[in-house]
Amino acid sequence: MQVTITVNGEERRHDVEPRLLLVQYLREVLGLTGTNIGCDTSSCGACTVLLDGESVKSCTVLAVQAEGSRITTIEGLAEGDEWHPVQVAFREQHGLQCGYCTPGMVLAAVSLLEECPRPTERQVREGLEGNLCRCTGYHNIVKAVLAASGQSVAVLDTVRPGAVHAPTIGEGPAS
Amino acid sequence: MIPVAFEYERATSVESALALLAEHGDNAKLIAGGHSLLPLMKLRLATPGVLVDIARIPELSYVREDGDAIAIGALTRHHDVNTSALLAREVPLLAHAAGQVGDPQVRHRGTIGGSLVHGDPASDLPAVLLALDADVVVAGPAGTRIVPARDLFTGFLETAVGEDELLTEIRVPRVAGVGWSFQKFSQRACDWAIVGVAALGAGDGRGPGVALVNMGATPLRASAVEAALVGGADPAEAAALAAEGTEPPGDLNASPDFREHLARVLVRRALDEAATR
Numbered sequence: 205m206q207v208t209i210t211v212n213g214e215e216r217r218h219d220v221e222p223r224l225l226l227v228q229y230l231r232e233v234l235g236l237t238g239t240n241i242g243c244d245t246s247s248c249g250a251c252t253v254l255l256d257g258e259s260v261k262s263c264t265v266l267a268v269q270a271e272g273s274r275i276t277t278i279e280g281l282a283e284g285d286e287w288h289p290v291q292v293a294f295r296e297q298h299g300l301q302c303g304y305c306t307p308g309m310v311l312a313a314v315s316l317l318e319e320c321p322r323p324t325e326r327q328v329r330e331g332l333e334g335n336l337c338r339c340t341g342y343h344n345i346v347k348a349v350l351a352a353s354g355q356s357v358a359v360l361d362t363v364r365p366g367a368v369h370a371p372t373i374g375e376g377p378a379s
Numbered sequence: 380m381i382p383v384a385f386e387y388e389r390a391t392s393v394e395s396a397l398a399l400l401a402e403h404g405d406n407a408k409l410i411a412g413g414h415s416l417l418p419l420m421k422l423r424l425a426t427p428g429v430l431v432d433i434a435r436i437p438e439l440s441y442v443r444e445d446g447d448a449i450a451i452g453a454l455t456r457h458h459d460v461n462t463s464a465l466l467a468r469e470v471p472l473l474a475h476a477a478g479q480v481g482d483p484q485v486r487h488r489g490t491i492g493g494s495l496v497h498g499d500p501a502s503d504l505p506a507v508l509l510a511l512d513a514d515v516v517v518a519g520p521a522g523t524r525i526v527p528a529r530d531l532f533t534g535f536l537e538t539a540v541g542e543d544e545l546l547t548e549i550r551v552p553r554v555a556g557v558g559w560s561f562q563k564f565s566q567r568a569c570d571w572a573i574v575g576v577a578a579l580g581a582g583d584g585r586g587p588g589v590a591l592v593n594m595g596a597t598p599l600r601a602s603a604v605e606a607a608l609v610g611g612a613d614p615a616e617a618a619a620l621a622a623e624g625t626e627p628p629g630d631l632n633a634s635p636d637f638r639e640h641l642a643r644v645l646v647r648r649a650l651d652e653a654a655t656r
């Protein structure tokens with residue numbers, strides 16, 4: 205079946221089997237292997253891409269369902285040599301270790317900031333609930349997303365002796 | 380994991396979806412957001428021969444006022460239900476609960492209609508629509524009929540919507556100002572509820588609505604709790620009856636006994652919270 209999908213700004217046309225998953229289309233047909241497969245059961249978010257600007261798990265979308273849509277993968281986020289602000293923030297805040305979750309995490313963060321440009325720390329944690337990371341403990345990922353939104357994250361590095369609650373951004377201590 | 384091969388058809392209107400279903404009979408399956416069906420197909424637990432994609436039917440995605448009710452198109456995604464200003468004002472229980480479904484990626488794809496017709500007792504929105512006493516509109520070869528939510532869920536993953544039919548609309552009452560609560564107990568952030576509770580205070584000639592997630596083969600009304608509240612019981616007395624008439628499953632997450640305990644605790648929390656707003 206013919207599909208026409210605009211991937212990272214370029215219109216692509218292919219004949220695909222209806223059962224081809226979007227993630228396989230991106231990786232195996234287009235060779236865009238930046239999108240990772242983690243669980244293959246819609247749980248981990250490693251395969252997250254943007255479909256018409258919104259985060260989706262590409263292991264749970266058929267390529268034919270994306271007909272006529274715009275897809276953005278991690279390869280399409282930078283503008284030429286200019287990294288996307290979320291990419292810059294992940295590097296500066298050490299938001300990755302092995303990097304396996306990172307493409308999905310970055311695209312989920314881009315989608316989150318599109319919907320909520322100045323999130324609180326809690327909104328970032330909840331907004332990334334569909335993405336698992338085995339390495340970082342999430343702290344630096346959350347910092348990266350807050351930093352990408354233009355907020356100062358220095359407070360997240362302060363530890364007050366004897367404090368009951370960790371410092372947070374954008375609201376009172378978590379209850 | 381790769382699904383068994385199938386043919387793919389795209390419906391452009393309710394009529395064309397019904398015609399495709401009639402043409403392919405029980406070999407065909409509708410797909411909306413695909414976030415219940417595709418995981419099953421990838422595990423080869425579902426092997427439809429023909430998929431009829433209804434996600435592009437433009438006239439089935441909306442939230443609008445319709446007389447006494449708010450009408451929601453079956454293809455409205457969880458994200459759009461969650462962020463609808465109209466629902467936040469008129470039916471906050473539903474807008475809030477839609478934001479508790481899965482994670483943002485799931486909410487960008489999954490639809491309210493798919494969530495209902497999938498008929499999973501562990502899903503959030505079926506219980507919410509039971510507590511709200513909503514109606515659904517079903518289109519079929521013989522025309523359109525209205526099914527009350529309380530008659531929709533007929534068995535495990537089974538609903539009153541026939542294989543040749545399409546759920547087109549959900550109709551919920553306006554309940555602005557009525558107390559409500561949605562309690563979801565799960566182990567990890569984006570998981571299904573181990574047990575959940577949707578509660579709505581009484582109002583406008585309606586009794587209180589209390590419904591349970593994952594306490595039996597279907598989403599359930601907590602009838603004993605509702606009757607006790609109507610009879611003047613306080614929240615603690617009513618909540619003690621939460622497990623009556625339920626047959627909760629036992630699985631990796633919880634034994635039936637633990638689920639019964641959770642139901643009592645969560646109904647109590649829900650009634651207390653509903654009383655404060």
Ligand SMILES: Cc1cc2nc3c(=O)[nH]c(=O)nc-3n(C[C@H](O)[C@H](O)[C@H](O)COP(=O)(O)OP(=O)(O)OC[C@H]3O[C@@H](n4cnc5c(N)ncnc54)[C@H](O)[C@@H]3O)c2cc1C
Nearest residue numbers: 409411412413414415416481489490492493494502503546
């Ligand atoms: C990782 C993950 C986490 C999730 N977590 C939750 C959760 O916490 N809570 C929760 O409630 N749900 C959860 N879900 C399920 C999610 O809400 C699904 O979106 C929803 O259950 C089904 O909607 P859909 O549009 O994706 O339906 P589909 O998968 O497209 O269809 C489901 C079934 O309904 C039928 N159908 C769909 N639309 C119609 C219609 N209009 N008329 C007639 N039949 C129709 C299909 O034929 C199919 O049998 C989760 C899903 C995933 C993948």
Ligand code: FES
Nearest residue numbers: 242243244249263
């Ligand atoms: S690979 Fe798609 S969610 Fe894990």
Ligand code: FES
Nearest residue numbers: 301302337338339
């Ligand atoms: S950096 Fe290794 S999984 Fe997240």
